[in-house]
Amino acid sequence: MLTTLQKRKWTRLFQVYDADRNGTIEKDDFEAIFHNLVQARNLTEEMPQYQQLYAKFMEEWEYLQKDADKNGNGKIELAEWLQHAERRINNPNIYQILVDLADRVFELLDLDGNGVIGVEEYKTFYWS
Ligand SMILES: [Ca+2]
Ligand SMILES: [Ca+2]
Numbered sequence: 001m002l003t004t005l006q007k008r009k010w011t012r013l014f015q016v017y018d019a020d021r022n023g024t025i026e027k028d029d030f031e032a033i034f035h036n037l038v039q040a041r042n043l044t045e046e047m048p049q050y051q052q053l054y055a056k057f058m059e060e061w062e063y064l065q066k067d068a069d070k071n072g073n074g075k076i077e078l079a080e081w082l083q084h085a086e087r088r089i090n091n092p093n094i095y096q097i098l099v100d101l102a103d104r105v106f107e108l109l110d111l112d113g114n115g116v117i118g119v120e121e122y123k124t125f126y127w128s
């Protein structure tokens with residue numbers, strides 16, 4: 001069982017991943033997040049950072065689809081996500097993929113590099 005705090009955190013994370021806010025996580029959401037990030041950062045396809053980030057996003061999505069999408073409809077519903085969270089928390093190797101990705105996203109979002117995501121930086125990400 002997830003604790004109340006874990007449940008809240010993972011629900012929040014679900015909302016972050018659900019970029020188009022339609023209530024489920026799909027590959028499109030991953031693509032959208034990725035494109036917002038690379039735009040905010042002015043990364044272009046020929047840059048190694050772009051390729052690395054894209055690979056990370058797709059790795060994460062493929063993993064999610066395999067492990068979380070239990071009804072196989074190509075979307076992760078919140079209930080599937082929370083069950084997935086429970087398995088993931090208990091598996092440090094898998095957990096690491098998520099932590100790496102979150103670090104990478106954080107690094108990219110912190111446009112001025114001060115170690116904090118400011119409101120403007122957050123906006124750039126979600127409303128660019
Ligand atoms: Ca979505
Ligand atoms: Ca599903």
Ligand SMILES: [Ca+2]
Pocket residue numbers: 109110111112113114115116117118121
């Ligand atoms: Ca910052």
